Each structure stands twice: as structure tokens, then as C-alpha cells.
Amino acid sequence: MAGFRMLLRSSSVEDAGQDTPILRGPQPDSRFITLLEALKKRDLANVKTLLARGLSPNHREPARGNRTPLIYAVKHDFTEAVLELVAAGANVNLADAAGITPLHMASGGGHISTLRILIARGAPPDPLDNHARTPLHYAARAANPGPGGSNFVSVVEMLLSAGALLGRRDADGRLALHNAATAGSSKLIKILVRGRGSSTINFKDKEGRTPLHCAVLGARSLEAVTSLLDFGAAINSQDRHGDTALHMTAGRPYNHVDDEFDGMCLEQLLSHGASVAAKNNEGLNALSLALRRTMWWGRPTARDYVLHAVQQLVAKGACIQDGFAMWRMVESFPSLVPIALNRSFRANTSARDSPLLQLDLDFGPLTVDCQQLCEIQRQRPLNPQAELPLPPPLLRDSEVSMLHYIMWAGRKSLLKHPLCHAFLHLKWFKVRKYFLANVFFYFFFVLSLTAFLLSSHNCSNDPETSGNVTSLNDSLSNSSSDADRNYSFSFDYLKEEGPLRCGWSGEHVVGLTWWCLVIFSALLDLREIVQILQNPFIYIRNLGNVIDATLVVCVPQILVSSLENKECCLAEWQQSVGAISIILAWVRLMLFTGQFPSCGVYIVMFSTVAKNVLRFLLMYVPVLVAFALGFHVLLRSSTTFQDLGTSLVTALVMMTGELDYESTFLTPQPPLPSESQVLSICILVVFIVLVFIILSNLLVGLAVSDMYAIKQRSEVLRLTRHVELMLQVENLFRNSLIPRRLQKCLLSSISLTSGLSSDVTVSVYPNRTHGFADTIFLLLIRIVRARKLLTKIFEIFVSGFIAPEYEPSLPSQLMGEAVNMALREHELDKREERLHLRALQIGQNKQAGSSQQSNSQVPVTLRSSIIRPSCVERASWRWTLASDTDVEEDGDLFHPPLQQQTSTWSTRHPSNSGAQRNVLPDSHARLEELRKLVINLQAAVETLSTTVQQNQSTYRTTATVLGAHSLNDVTV
Structure with missing residues (x-):
């Protein structure tokens, strides 16, 4: 029943046929229905006949929404009938139930002739319908950029000449300019923004959208977008959701993408200075919105468009702001990741040697919010063509989940990027204390094992002499060597002291080492059991864990057999087990040293060469x-x-x-x-x-x-082992055997971002140094943890002492790379800002010069070629790059070869659209291109000044000639 009612509500009376029964409502007048048929057939004689029979020209038919015959005559653009109805006394201002007047109908239909008649008969230019829309709104909404749009341009000009107001807003707060931008009519936009309408170009509707927003979301006309930008539309204006025009272009839903328009519109917005750093209310920039499309490929060409959009945004300096964008970049466009991560380094000044130089490292791309990823996955539209489950590493609640995913995805070379390297280095300082405790424990275990095996002697092979120490001493006394005599003397001393039991005698060296080995072996067994219970599959894939498991099996055999042996000696099979155990123990200790950043690369090089x-x-x-x-x-x-x-x-x-x-x-x-x-x-x-x-x-x-290649690969493997170590430590602290409060305390002590704000930024000061007193103070703070007491003590003994703050630091080589990247990006931002301001100044000079030569109020177009290379072509102002398969795993992504740096900006024309793409260069090349742009700007200024001088000289010559002619005329 409810569906039937909705069907009745959606059905239109005008669309009903002759056999369609009218179930409710008043019956229409038969004469009015006959009049409508005559208007449709353009039968003027029948119209006159009906009017002569007494049909009122102002009849309002309730069954037809209270519409009058004049409204239908205007709707069908029947000029003769309109004249006849007006002559018969039809009211040109009479509206229907929706508030639509004949002027609304004529404007929305683009009927110039009927509109001229209505205005001549006194129709006001700004009547309002029930939604507060004027005829100007109707004409602007119905306009189109095609050939038929010229009629609406004439309609708008006629309404404006009749006194229509440009600032009228409808119920949604939209101007006629909003409707024209939505329709995509550049001609209509130019008419509406000239003169007094120039102040309305940045008006917002109730959704907070400007005409530029409407042009991007509307009919997808690049001319409309260009016209609004040329007339000074606020390119970074945000709606109530915080979206700019760039957000809407880059984040358009995948099933509404128009590759050609969206690509060119994106280039146009970026060339006019759209901010790639602007964030909406959800905290997402345009790059994050573009990367969300990579979760589903709606059409075969969608990947090409998203690739182009990401290229453009990264080339303009867009940064990866969160773990989701980082995941999608690594998954879809790994060759762009190093360039985008460079924007995570920020410097407050361009002076390299300044003591106030502050380097901000944004670790947002390396942090993963598991709940956010799961929510995005849940909101993903159903698309059976592209099922994209979340990678298992990203589902771990760990600070190194993103680095683990980079390893899991086979992009280990990205770990060499200074941002990832710095993150691992700072994270290492958090984990280092627990790792050192583990190393010291294992070192004492190895020492106890070594001491026990060295202090124990091998049993004799003669069964008759293996019963007691006395017989062994007698057999050794028969030896003629000095060493055997000394050895025999030691056993004489042990015999005098009494029978020796390795396991129970704590008075001698052998018994002491036995007890030490028992204690450390028990702790080792407990540690290995906990690790096996945590994740047995990961445990067995680690060589160090396999060695530890072997020691867990071998060492107890030596200890238990020593308990049963009265002579404190090692049997033949014990000697073999002991030899294997001591070799494996010292090799495992060497592998432990490989986890230290200073010497880890050499251990990895050793294993690689082996x-x-x-x-x-x-x-x-x-x-x-x-x-x-x-x-x-x-x-x-x-x-x-x-x-x-x-x-x-x-x-x-x-x-x-x-x-x-x-x-x-x-x-x-x-x-x-x-x-x-x-x-x-x-x-x-x-x-x-x-x-x-x-x-x-x-x-x-x-x-x-190739030792250099081996060293490079060893560096990657060292970083990989660091990530595995941190994962192992975090998994160990999350063990269910540990109490929950202790878990939180342990995890907080190794967390790098626990005390930071939501932006996850760490600041370092490369040029700030501490004196001796400051260094001692910071060292004591880390040990004693009594800041107030130490501050008072230092203030007593050190005059003018100011308590310093602990600041994180990076190794010298890594610090140098980070400073170079930050200063390069800082210089790029400054140069691009100067270029943009210079381009605006040149455009204003051109506009001022043109206003002096003519009285036209149409502004001169600020050509985008002044700001950036031409945006007319499809692929201008962008960097092209190779496909993902062209980037080798061990290749250096951060220092491209010289032949790649020489070709910076790649302008692809339609004629060579199928040409192979070049590899995306680093930011060094952008400096060279910006320098060339400065030279081009200077050349443009010189050309402009030369043209002005030539025009002035021509004007003077013309004035001189005209003066000479007038003088000759007077003489004659």
C-alpha cells in the first residue's frame, strides 16, 4: 500500500495519457484541456475560438498545479498565442502553485521572443518562486556550454538590461552564478561576473560552496573553471566539509570520474596555486583522497587517472600524512614514495649553520591506525572486480607496523629513506635498554658455559681407572712431562680435600660454574618457552632462535650427566655436546652484536659473503x-x-x-x-x-x-633486522603471561609517539650543542630521575645555569641527509611562492595597461604559462615516471643517476602521448626548473616593456604626423 502511494506521488498529471484514470483531485476543465492541445499543436485559430467562447485567459487549473494558459503558451514558445492571450487580458505576473511565473518559464526554456514580449508588457525581472529562485536562476541553471547555450546568454543579457539583480539568493543560498558554474557555461559566467557581479564570485551557498566548487562538480567544463580562476575566484576556499576545489577534483567518487576533464582540471587548479597541503574536516589532503580510489578500480582507465593525479600532487609538494595514504602509495605507486616522503622534513630557516635551525620530522606516514583502516575497509563500496583485504602486518597494533608492511610487500629498499631510518634510530633508543639487558644476560650465560667446560676435564677411557680420582692421579703421575706433573699435583690437592662432585660442591671452581650455568640455563629456557608460546612460526624462522633452541636441548644434558658423575669429568659424548654448545653460544653472541647500529652492517656483510x-x-x-x-x-x-x-x-x-x-x-x-x-x-x-x-x-x-652493492644490501638487511627486533620486543611485552598494568608500562617505555601530539612530529636541533655541565646534568637526569633536586644543585655550583631539555638526536650522516632534504624543500617553497607573487604582479600590470587602452571591464586573462608551463596540453606541468616494475628492489631511489636528473619536467603533447615515461627525478631537479622559470619571467617582463615602448613611440609618431597634416590644412 505504501509503494502504491509513493507511485501516485511521483506520477505527474501532465504525463498521464487519455486512458489513465485520475483517482483523486478535481477534474480538469475540458475547455482548458482543449486549449492545451491547441497550444501543443500550435493551432492559433482554435486558441482564439476557445477564448471567444468564454475561457478566461487567467484561468488557473487546479488539476494542473494552478497553471494558466499563458504559462503553457510560454512553455511551448508559441509567440502568436502569447500575444493573443496578453491582448485578451492575461496577467503576465500570475504564478502557479509552485510560484513559477511566465517569466520563469521563458527564462528556463531560453525563449527570447516570448521573454521580450513579457518584459514589454510590464513583467518584473525578479519574481520569486516558492524556492526564492528568480528567472535569472532558471536561465543560468538551464544554460549549457554547447551550441544551444547562446540563447540563454541572450536571455541573461535581456534580464540584466531589464534590471534583474545579480545578488539574489535562492532558498539554498545559491546565486545565478552558482547555477551557471554548475551548468558549465563560460560565456554566461563572464557576463555574470563583469561589472557589479565581480564581487559575487566568491559568494558561498548554504553548503559553503563557491561557484568554483560548483564548476568542478557540475557539467565538467574546463572553460568554466578557467574563467572563474581568471576572474579571481578563491581557489583555496573551503565548504562546510572543509573541501576545496582540489579536494573535489582529486577525491571524486570512482564511478563519477571523467578522466579527461578531471586530469586537466587538476592541472589547471595546481597551476593557479591550489594548496596541496589544505586539509578538510576529516584531516585529509587531496593526495589522501586521490589514494582512496586505489582501493577499488571501478574502470580500466581509473588507474591511469589516479596515477596522473598522484603524480601532479606529489610534484607540487603534497606529503603523505597518515598510514593509510602510505599503505596505498607503497601498494600502488612505490616509485613515488621517496619523493613524497621528502616533504616530511621541515626546516624553520634556510640558514644551514644557524644555531636556531630546527628540523621537524613528521612520522605521520609511518604510524598506522588499525581501527581507521578497518573502518575504511568496511565503508568500501561493494565491487566484486577488486577485492582488497587488509595486509596482515597493518592489523598489528605496533609502532613499526608500516615498516613491517614495507618488508612484507617486498619494498625493503624504502627502509633506507632518511625518514624510515630516523624513525628506526629513535625507536632503537627506546628499545636499547631492554636489548642491552638481554645481551648482558646472554653474555653471562656464555661465560658460565665456557668456564664450566674449561674447568671440567675429560674422563679416562680405561674403565678400571675411571672409578675415583686417586687412580686417575696415579696414572697421571707416571707421565714424565711437566704439564702432567702439574695436573697430577692439582688432583692430589683435590684428593686431599675429599671427593669432588661437580653438581654439589660449591667450594671449588667447577661447582661454582655448575651453579652459575644452572641458573642462566634455566632463565634461557624460560625465555625461549615464552617466545615459542608467543608465535612458534616466527620463532623457527629466525636463525638465532634456532641456535638458542639447540642450546636449550644441549646444555641440560651436560649438567644432568655431571650430577651422576662422581669424578667431575666429561664423557666422550659430553665432550661432543659441549664442543657444539660452546661454538653455537659464541656464534649467537656475535649475532647479538649485529643488532647494534654501529657494527650491525659488518655482521650482515659477513653473513652475506658467507x-x-x-x-x-x-x-x-x-x-x-x-x-x-x-x-x-x-x-x-x-x-x-x-x-x-x-x-x-x-x-x-x-x-x-x-x-x-x-x-x-x-x-x-x-x-x-x-x-x-x-x-x-x-x-x-x-x-x-x-x-x-x-x-x-x-x-x-x-x-x-661488488663490495659497494654488498654494503648497500647489508644496510637494508640491517634495517630489516632492526624492524624484526622491535616487533619481537613488542610481541614479548604483549604476552598474555604478563599482567596488563605491567604490559602498559613496558609498552609505554618503548613507545616513540606516546608523549607526542596527534601530528606525531619530532623536532631535532642539528646545530645546538651542550657544554660539559649540561651534558653531565642530562646524564644524571636519565639515571637519577630527580630533575628539581639536580637543578638546584647545579644552580649552586654553576653560575647562570639553565636546566637544558633532553632533545633527540640522529647520527651525523643521517642528520646531514635530513638537513639537506629539509633545506631543499624549504628553498623550493620559497621560490614557488616568489614565482607565484611575481606572476600575479605581471598579471595586474597587464590588466592595468589594458584598462587604460579600453573601457571594457572584462579582466585580462592571467595566463598560466607565466606561473607554470602551459596547461592546455593534457600532460603539461607534471613529472612522468616509469612503471612500478621498472624500479629494482635494490636500486637507489633517493639519488637517481645523472642522466635522470638532466631531464626534469616532461611536457607530453597529444602527438606523442604514447611515448615512454621518464623516471621521476628528485627535488634537486625542481630547483633547476624553477630557475628556468625565473628566467622566462624576466624575459616576459622585458618583452612587455618593449611592447609598451613601441606603442608609445608609435603613438608619438602618429601624433606628429596628424599635427603636420593639420598645419598643412590651415596653410591651405
Whole structure:
């Protein structure tokens, strides 16, 4: 029933056919229906007949919304009928139920002839309908940029000449200029903004939108947008949602995108100085809105448009402001990420050596809000063509989630960017105390294991003498060496002290080391159990964790067996387990040192070279096997080549240069036949040439062929391990076995952004130094945590002491890179601002010169070529870049090659639209291009002054000639 009522409400009486029953409402007058048919058929005779029969020309038909015959005659542009009705006494100001007068109908239809008749008959130019719209609103709304728009231009001119007011607002607060901008009629815009209408160009409606907003959202006419910009529209004006025209262009819904218009409109707005840093009420800039489209590709061409939009915004200095935009940039346009991250460095001055130089690092792109990402994912429109689940690393509640995602996405080279590097360095200072505690614990564990194994001796293989220490001492006393005598003396002393039990005697060194090893081994077992319970899959993929797990298994076997042994000695199998344990323990300690920033890269280089050597050695193993088999066949009587395994090991040792030539090949025992001896020497010579000289040097050359590339990759791997370490620490602190309050305390102590504001900005001062007293004060503050007491103490002993604040710092090399980026961006901003102001000044000079030559009030167009390269072409004023597959994983994204820096701005014309794109350069190239723009501006000024001088000289010459002619006329 409700659906039937809605159908009746949406149905129009005028659209009803002859067989359509009218269910309710008054029945229309039959004479009025006949009149409507006559007006539709343009039958003037029938109209006169109906009027002669007594039909009133001012009849208001309730069934037709109280419309009069004159309104229908104007609607059908039946001029003769309009004249006939007016002559019959029709009221030209009579409105229908919606407040629409014949003048509204004529203006909205673009009927010039009927409009002229109505105005001549005294119709007022500004009647209001029920929505406070005037005929000027109707004409502007119905205008179009096509050929038929000229009629509406004439209608508007006629209304304005009749006295229509430009400042009339409708119920929505919109002017006629808003409607013209929505319709996209540039001709109508020029008429409405000239003269007194120039003050209305920035008026806002109730939504806070200016005509420029309406032009961007309306009929998508680039001429309309250009006209408003040329007449001085406020390009950065915001509506009630905080959106500018640039926001609306970049963030247009994916199913309403017009690639051609949106791309050119974006270029036009940017070339006229649209701010890429403006944020709406949600805190999003234009780049974030453009990147939201990458979550769903509505059409095949949408990716090209978004790529173009992101290129334009990044080239103009748009920055990545949050983790969502960073995720979409890394996912869709990774080659643009380094350029966009450069804007995260800001400097307060361009003086590099100033002590007041402040460097602000915005870590917003590296922070991820899991709830925000999930909310955006939930609000994503249903699009079965592009299902995009959230990456698992971004769902972690961690400060390094974005860095973990960069690793997960295969873009590890982005970790070398100074912003990511600085974030990891500052984060390291938060995690360092816990890592050092772990290193010290492991160091004492290794020391206790080493001390225990060194203080314990090997058991005798004779079962008769392995029962007690006395028999062992007697056997050792038979030795004639001094070392054996000393060793025997030590055991005589132990025998006098009593029987020794390794596990229970705390009076001797062996027992003390046993207890230390028991304690540290138990703590190690507990730590490993907690890590395994946290995430077993991540645990087994780490080499250090595998070594720790091996130690957890091996060390208790040594300790338990020592308890059962009365002699405090190690059996043969214990010796093997102990040897493996001590090697693995010291290797694991070396891996721990690789986590320190100062020496981590060298440990990674060691592991990288080791992997290369092993990989290449496996390729040449058949050569070693071949020579090992040959030597085994010829020299199997020798102990070094007695079996296959020994022969292979001997060949590997000979590869390092340890040949033992005389005893093995010249005087073997037993002697070999002369033929076999000659053959073995010949094979040895071939082995020396192929393996010792060629193969060994080839392995070294291949392993360390490009040390610079190895160092670069090692730096990336070091940063990767730092990220993994911080993830491991955070996961450990979030363990369910730890109380919740303690969890919050631990996580807060390692959080880098917990004490910062919402913008997540860290400030460093590169040129600020502290004296000796300040350094001691800051050191004591970090240790004692009593600031007020220390301040009073220092004020007593240090005159004029001012308590300094602790400030984060960066390594010198990283600080230099960050300062260079910040100062470069600061200089770019200053130069672009000067160029824009200079361009505006030139435009005003041109406008002033043109106003002196003519009385026309139409302003001279401020050509965008003065501010930026021409925006007429589709791809002007933008940087083109290679596809994502063209960027190698280990390539240097932050220092492009010289041949890439020479070509800065790429202007692509329609004729070569299919040309290959160049790689996007860094910000150094923008300085060179801006310098060229300054030169072009100077040339434009000189050309303008030359033209003015030529015009003045021409004027003087003309005046002189005219004066001479007048003088001749007087003489005649």
C-alpha cells in the first residue's frame, strides 16, 4: 500500500495519457484541456475560438498545479498565442502553485521572443518562486556550454538590461552564478561576473560552496573553471566539509570520474596555486583522497587517472600524512614514495649553520591506525572486480607496523629513506635498554658455559681407572712431562680435600660454574618457552632462535650427566655436546652484536659473503670430488687418502694451500711405483692450477665482486633486522603471561609517539650543542630521575645555569641527509611562492595597461604559462615516471643517476602521448626548473616593456604626423 502511494506521488498529471484514470483531485476543465492541445499543436485559430467562447485567459487549473494558459503558451514558445492571450487580458505576473511565473518559464526554456514580449508588457525581472529562485536562476541553471547555450546568454543579457539583480539568493543560498558554474557555461559566467557581479564570485551557498566548487562538480567544463580562476575566484576556499576545489577534483567518487576533464582540471587548479597541503574536516589532503580510489578500480582507465593525479600532487609538494595514504602509495605507486616522503622534513630557516635551525620530522606516514583502516575497509563500496583485504602486518597494533608492511610487500629498499631510518634510530633508543639487558644476560650465560667446560676435564677411557680420582692421579703421575706433573699435583690437592662432585660442591671452581650455568640455563629456557608460546612460526624462522633452541636441548644434558658423575669429568659424548654448545653460544653472541647500529652492517656483510661463498662452492663441488677420488685411487695407502671421506676433506684442505707435498707425494709410505708417483704429481699440478689458483680466487672474486652493492644490501638487511627486533620486543611485552598494568608500562617505555601530539612530529636541533655541565646534568637526569633536586644543585655550583631539555638526536650522516632534504624543500617553497607573487604582479600590470587602452571591464586573462608551463596540453606541468616494475628492489631511489636528473619536467603533447615515461627525478631537479622559470619571467617582463615602448613611440609618431597634416590644412 505504501509503494502504491509513493507511485501516485511521483506520477505527474501532465504525463498521464487519455486512458489513465485520475483517482483523486478535481477534474480538469475540458475547455482548458482543449486549449492545451491547441497550444501543443500550435493551432492559433482554435486558441482564439476557445477564448471567444468564454475561457478566461487567467484561468488557473487546479488539476494542473494552478497553471494558466499563458504559462503553457510560454512553455511551448508559441509567440502568436502569447500575444493573443496578453491582448485578451492575461496577467503576465500570475504564478502557479509552485510560484513559477511566465517569466520563469521563458527564462528556463531560453525563449527570447516570448521573454521580450513579457518584459514589454510590464513583467518584473525578479519574481520569486516558492524556492526564492528568480528567472535569472532558471536561465543560468538551464544554460549549457554547447551550441544551444547562446540563447540563454541572450536571455541573461535581456534580464540584466531589464534590471534583474545579480545578488539574489535562492532558498539554498545559491546565486545565478552558482547555477551557471554548475551548468558549465563560460560565456554566461563572464557576463555574470563583469561589472557589479565581480564581487559575487566568491559568494558561498548554504553548503559553503563557491561557484568554483560548483564548476568542478557540475557539467565538467574546463572553460568554466578557467574563467572563474581568471576572474579571481578563491581557489583555496573551503565548504562546510572543509573541501576545496582540489579536494573535489582529486577525491571524486570512482564511478563519477571523467578522466579527461578531471586530469586537466587538476592541472589547471595546481597551476593557479591550489594548496596541496589544505586539509578538510576529516584531516585529509587531496593526495589522501586521490589514494582512496586505489582501493577499488571501478574502470580500466581509473588507474591511469589516479596515477596522473598522484603524480601532479606529489610534484607540487603534497606529503603523505597518515598510514593509510602510505599503505596505498607503497601498494600502488612505490616509485613515488621517496619523493613524497621528502616533504616530511621541515626546516624553520634556510640558514644551514644557524644555531636556531630546527628540523621537524613528521612520522605521520609511518604510524598506522588499525581501527581507521578497518573502518575504511568496511565503508568500501561493494565491487566484486577488486577485492582488497587488509595486509596482515597493518592489523598489528605496533609502532613499526608500516615498516613491517614495507618488508612484507617486498619494498625493503624504502627502509633506507632518511625518514624510515630516523624513525628506526629513535625507536632503537627506546628499545636499547631492554636489548642491552638481554645481551648482558646472554653474555653471562656464555661465560658460565665456557668456564664450566674449561674447568671440567675429560674422563679416562680405561674403565678400571675411571672409578675415583686417586687412580686417575696415579696414572697421571707416571707421565714424565711437566704439564702432567702439574695436573697430577692439582688432583692430589683435590684428593686431599675429599671427593669432588661437580653438581654439589660449591667450594671449588667447577661447582661454582655448575651453579652459575644452572641458573642462566634455566632463565634461557624460560625465555625461549615464552617466545615459542608467543608465535612458534616466527620463532623457527629466525636463525638465532634456532641456535638458542639447540642450546636449550644441549646444555641440560651436560649438567644432568655431571650430577651422576662422581669424578667431575666429561664423557666422550659430553665432550661432543659441549664442543657444539660452546661454538653455537659464541656464534649467537656475535649475532647479538649485529643488532647494534654501529657494527650491525659488518655482521650482515659477513653473513652475506658467507652465503655467496657457500652458494658458489656448491656449484664447484664436483671438481673437488673428482680430484678427491683420483687421489684416493692412487694414494689410498697414505693415511690422508685412506678412505673417501678423508680424501674429500684433504682435497678441501689442499684447496687452501696446505699441500704436504714432500711426505705425501715424494716419499710416501709405503713407496709407490714410479709410474703412479709421476701420475700423482701430474694430477697434483693440475689440481694446483684448476683448484688452488683458479677456483679459490674465483670464489673470492665472486663473493666480494661488488663490495659497494654488498654494503648497500647489508644496510637494508640491517634495517630489516632492526624492524624484526622491535616487533619481537613488542610481541614479548604483549604476552598474555604478563599482567596488563605491567604490559602498559613496558609498552609505554618503548613507545616513540606516546608523549607526542596527534601530528606525531619530532623536532631535532642539528646545530645546538651542550657544554660539559649540561651534558653531565642530562646524564644524571636519565639515571637519577630527580630533575628539581639536580637543578638546584647545579644552580649552586654553576653560575647562570639553565636546566637544558633532553632533545633527540640522529647520527651525523643521517642528520646531514635530513638537513639537506629539509633545506631543499624549504628553498623550493620559497621560490614557488616568489614565482607565484611575481606572476600575479605581471598579471595586474597587464590588466592595468589594458584598462587604460579600453573601457571594457572584462579582466585580462592571467595566463598560466607565466606561473607554470602551459596547461592546455593534457600532460603539461607534471613529472612522468616509469612503471612500478621498472624500479629494482635494490636500486637507489633517493639519488637517481645523472642522466635522470638532466631531464626534469616532461611536457607530453597529444602527438606523442604514447611515448615512454621518464623516471621521476628528485627535488634537486625542481630547483633547476624553477630557475628556468625565473628566467622566462624576466624575459616576459622585458618583452612587455618593449611592447609598451613601441606603442608609445608609435603613438608619438602618429601624433606628429596628424599635427603636420593639420598645419598643412590651415596653410591651405
